[in-house]
Amino acid sequence: MSRPFPFHGRTGQGFSLIELTVTLVVMGVLGLLAGFAFSGPGDTSSLQGRSEANKMREALRYFVLANKRLPCPDSDGDGHEDCAAGESGFLPYLTFGLEDAAGNRMRYAVYRGSAADDVTSLIERTGDGEGQPDYLGYGDMIAALRKIPATPAASHVRVAAVGADGASDCGNFTHPAFVLIVPNADRDEDGDPRDGVNANGWPCVASPLQSGSSVYDDVVVAEAPDTLIEWLFKHHVH
Numbered sequence: 001m002s003r004p005f006p007f008h009g010r011t012g013q014g015f016s017l018i019e020l021t022v023t024l025v026v027m028g029v030l031g032l033l034a035g036f037a038f039s040g041p042g043d044t045s046s047l048q049g050r051s052e053a054n055k056m057r058e059a060l061r062y063f064v065l066a067n068k069r070l071p072c073p074d075s076d077g078d079g080h081e082d083c084a085a086g087e088s089g090f091l092p093y094l095t096f097g098l099e100d101a102a103g104n105r106m107r108y109a110v111y112r113g114s115a116a117d118d119v120t121s122l123i124e125r126t127g128d129g130e131g132q133p134d135y136l137g138y139g140d141m142i143a144a145l146r147k148i149p150a151t152p153a154a155s156h157v158r159v160a161a162v163g164a165d166g167a168s169d170c171g172n173f174t175h176p177a178f179v180l181i182v183p184n185a186d187r188d189e190d191g192d193p194r195d196g197v198n199a200n201g202w203p204c205v206a207s208p209l210q211s212g213s214s215v216y217d218d219v220v221v222a223e224a225p226d227t228l229i230e231w232l233f234k235h236h237v238h
Helices: 017-037 044-067 138-147 196-200 225-235
Strands: 088-090 107-110 158-162 168-174 178-182 219-223
Touching: 044 178, 044 219, 044 225, 138 225, 168 196, 219 225
Parallel strands: none
Antiparallel strands: 088 107, 107 178, 158 168, 178 219
8 A cells, every 4th residue: 555645754865845845935035025126127116107108198199189289398397388498397297187196207308499390389380371271280280290300409309229238329319209207216326216318307318228227217208200190190080
């Protein structure tokens, strides 16, 4: 007759099953703690930041759909746009009807060049006279967006490329229609919740493709002019 397996005993000089189980549990806990000690862009705060940023991007798109322009930045953190303040500041979430406290920490910049390509202003750009179907309409907004890529000025808000070392290269850049930064932890411990080049202030913003690290965990969402144009063509009623 077969004898039952001796769960309480040892096998040779090895661990008992209880000791082995305890060892595996301890190793698992240590691994979990190590993950909390350093977690990259996939950690809880960054995932939440990504979700918040994408929601705000959709809110901005629908603001354009309703107003045929993008909002100006908020210069003083009160949630309302300040069109005399320039290209960058806080996200003016109250301007587009969002009672979202998370907007207080989001940074926002929008391309504002000359009158022809200032996407925060609703002016006639297509030659339609007053009373025409698209007078001060989507065509004027799209005309402004189409002028952005041809403007090489480094003084305007720009999104850095990712260099060979994985860091943001502000010498190579593109101009977005708008950009959002959601700071998470102050990874580089400089007193500013924004990390890397984002902590230097505008106009250069880290690439959305920059990897998270022990000193960087910001979430950046940048809307290319062509992407916004495509979205408008898909969603507005002709």
